[in-house]
Amino acid sequence: MADNRTMEEILQAPTEGYGDAIVVPDILVNFFDIKTGLLSLIQAKQYHGFESNNTHDHIRSFNRITSTLKFRDVSNDAIKLMLFPYSLEGTAKIWIDKLTDTISNLVKTFNKKMTTPATVKAVEETCVIYGGAHPYYDCIATDSNISSAYATT
Known part of the structure; x- marks a missing residue:
């Protein structure tokens, strides 16, 4: 069977299963701080986004x-x-600052469009599947037993 995909399609990086947002996991310790010396060490090797900058480095x-x-x-x-x-x-x-804003806006927009308020009915103790509406504990299908499964000893 011949592979009829273009070279661009073959070399396309897989994106399935990757998250869309940068989410910092919760830190469960009571006291955690980042020292200023560590920040200065990180900031000494900043990436500016210039063409001459190598992202991999x-x-x-x-x-x-x-x-x-x-x-x-x-x-x-x-x-x-x-x-x-x-x-x-x-x-x-x-x-990266715009990316964070974009993701937040995307989540808000998605939630507004996809989350539809649904009415919630209270749970009724009636069975409507077998023989019309009747209390579930009087259902013919269960032999009028709450649980139709018995353990034998």
Whole structure:
């Protein structure tokens, strides 16, 4: 069977299963702070978004710095997600700030359009499946037993 896809389609990166938002996981410790020395270390290697900047080098450097950090009861992913915006400057910083606003607006718009208020009925103790409306405990289908399954000993 011949593969009739174009080269662009073959080389397309998979996007299925990837999240759309940058979400920092909850930190469950009572006291957690990021030291100013750590912030200055991150900010010393900022990515500006220029054509001459290499994004892969920036990510490698960022991962190298953050992989040395260990905080009790705080995941390394949470640390990276908190620190990453500080590693950006210029157009890259503007882009990530707009991205956050865009995602928030998208979620609000989606919730407004897709969330429809539904009426909720109280649960009624009647069975309407077999022989018309009657109390569920008098249903012929269950032999007038609340539970039709019995355990034998």
